[in-house]
Amino acid sequence: MTGRASIAIVAARLLVERRMILYACALSAVAGLARPHELAVTVFFCSALGVVAALLQTPGRYPDLDVCEQSAPLFGRQLARAKGFAPAVVAVLITLAYFAPQFAQPADGTAAAFVIAAAASIASTMVALCATLREGTARALYVALACATSVGAYLIAAFGTSIPGELAYCALVAFLALRQYGEALARFDPVPG
Amino acid sequence: MTILRMREACFHARGASVGPVTLDVAPGERVARVFPSGRGAAVAALMAAGIVKAGSGSVLIGEYDPRVQSAHCKRIAGYVPHAPSRIADSEFERYVAYRAALWSVDPMRAAAHAKLLLERLAGVHEAFAYSIAGALIASPSLLVLDRPQPAYAQQILAAAGPRAIFSTHVAASAAEEFSAAAADALPVMR
Numbered sequence: 001m002t003g004r005a006s007i008a009i010v011a012a013r014l015l016v017e018r019r020m021i022l023y024a025c026a027l028s029a030v031a032g033l034a035r036p037h038e039l040a041v042t043v044f045f046c047s048a049l050g051v052v053a054a055l056l057q058t059p060g061r062y063p064d065l066d067v068c069e070q071s072a073p074l075f076g077r078q079l080a081r082a083k084g085f086a087p088a089v090v091a092v093l094i095t096l097a098y099f100a101p102q103f104a105q106p107a108d109g110t111a112a113a114f115v116i117a118a119a120a121s122i123a124s125t126m127v128a129l130c131a132t133l134r135e136g137t138a139r140a141l142y143v144a145l146a147c148a149t150s151v152g153a154y155l156i157a158a159f160g161t162s163i164p165g166e167l168a169y170c171a172l173v174a175f176l177a178l179r180q181y182g183e184a185l186a187r188f189d190p191v192p193g
Numbered sequence: 194m195t196i197l198r199m200r201e202a203c204f205h206a207r208g209a210s211v212g213p214v215t216l217d218v219a220p221g222e223r224v225a226r227v228f229p230s231g232r233g234a235a236v237a238a239l240m241a242a243g244i245v246k247a248g249s250g251s252v253l254i255g256e257y258d259p260r261v262q263s264a265h266c267k268r269i270a271g272y273v274p275h276a277p278s279r280i281a282d283s284e285f286e287r288y289v290a291y292r293a294a295l296w297s298v299d300p301m302r303a304a305a306h307a308k309l310l311l312e313r314l315a316g317v318h319e320a321f322a323y324s325i326a327g328a329l330i331a332s333p334s335l336l337v338l339d340r341p342q343p344a345y346a347q348q349i350l351a352a353a354g355p356r357a358i359f360s361t362h363v364a365a366s367a368a369e370e371f372s373a374a375a376a377d378a379l380p381v382m383r
Contacts, residue, residue: 008294064278064288068327070244072295073267186263189206189245192235 006082009069013086016062017053021090024049025097032098037107039158042117046098047124047150050091051143054128057087059190066190076186083185084129084178091121116166120153123170126177133184149173196220196269196335196357197241201250204236211236213250216359220334223350223358225368231340234361235275238339241359242272254335268296271333275340277320278327285323289330296331303330313352317345325349335359338371346370 014021028049035041059066069079095118102110124146131142152173157166195217203212211233218224228234239245240252243259243266252259254266280288286304293303310326317325321342328336329352336353338360350358350371362368 004294005297008291012291063274063276064280067272067274067324068292068295071242071267071270071272071328073264074295075264189204189239191204191206191239191245192232 009082028097043154046095046121049094050121050125051128053087053090054125058132077182080182091125116157119170123173124150126174198253202247205248225371238361242270242337270335271328343367343370
């Protein structure tokens with residue numbers, strides 16, 4: 001797949017969800033004003049909104065985009081990368097919005113907290129993407145796994161006091177989740193109920 | 194030579210199974226099939242377009258098997274869904290550019306092609322015309338239509354030109370509008 005196709009998919013997904021992204025960023029900024037220096041709140045809040053952004057990719061919400069993507073000459077893993085990039089961008093935007101008030105008045109550790117929260121949010125979002133192609137218990141389990149991912153990231157960062165460790169953990173989880181999503185997408189049959 | 198070859202193709206997952214479907218479509222040929230339910234017609238069209246993989250039997254699009262070469266199949270087959278699109282008039286240019294990017298078509302050429310196609314689809318409601326024009330932008334060799342509107346048959350056939358067409362239907366009268374000739378038998382899939 002060309003970069004042009006990837007950019008087109010990401011741009012189209014972000015465009016149709018622009019209002020949702022705006023509301024999420026506004027909510028995130030308000031939360032950032034209310035609880036600016038609590039790492040646990042930051043990580044879990046940004047991850048939760050990232051999970052919601054991922055669940056918005058569930059087939060059926062935007063049927064015209066779904067039909068185009070499913071009928072386009074793209075391989076499952078290629079499509080997965082492009083579709084995974086859109087909620088990852090949203091997750092980063094939400095985290096940026098959360099930290100926007102703090103960036104205005106920088107304090108010690110703000111940049112580190114941002115990196116920790118963004119990495120956890122992206123990893124949780126990638127895991128939650130796998131839930132979009134499943135139903136019932138499997139879907140709920142993937143959402144729970146996405147929440148557990150952010151808990152793991154927080155524990156490594158807060159109690160392991162290792163930012164590189166947390167980044168490595170999030171990168172590994174995101175990589176495996178994206179591969180799993182690609183495999184699931186290649187096998188997915190968009191059949192009407 | 195066939196551009197679409199389905200042999201006892203069945204789809205089993207998610208509710209009642211669909212098929213078996215057996216048919217051949219030659220380049221430039223029009224084949225219309227009647228199915229007992231809308232779901233059956235939809236799944237058969239999705240299998241013919243390489244979007245859904247047959248659980249048993251075989252499907253070949255061109256010389257490719259959708260189970261292992263789905264991207265190649267999707268270059269050959271253009272798929273038009275039954276449901277009308279939700280694309281607004283103001284979004285059509287962006288929709289064309291989006292499809293052009295996905296199919297690696299030059300955007301200027303795609304825009305000009307889309308304009309020509311819409312002229313041929315004059316009289317067709319935009320909700321249907323946009324989907325058909327979108328599917329034809331990449332110039333597929335095979336056009337797969339899921340329960341197309343029989344009232345627009347002439348315009349759709351004019352827009353499709355000489356390429357092969359496979360359409361699924363639930364009413365025999367609708368299938369007649371899209372079949373190669375009235376004399377052709379229209380087998381009902383059971």
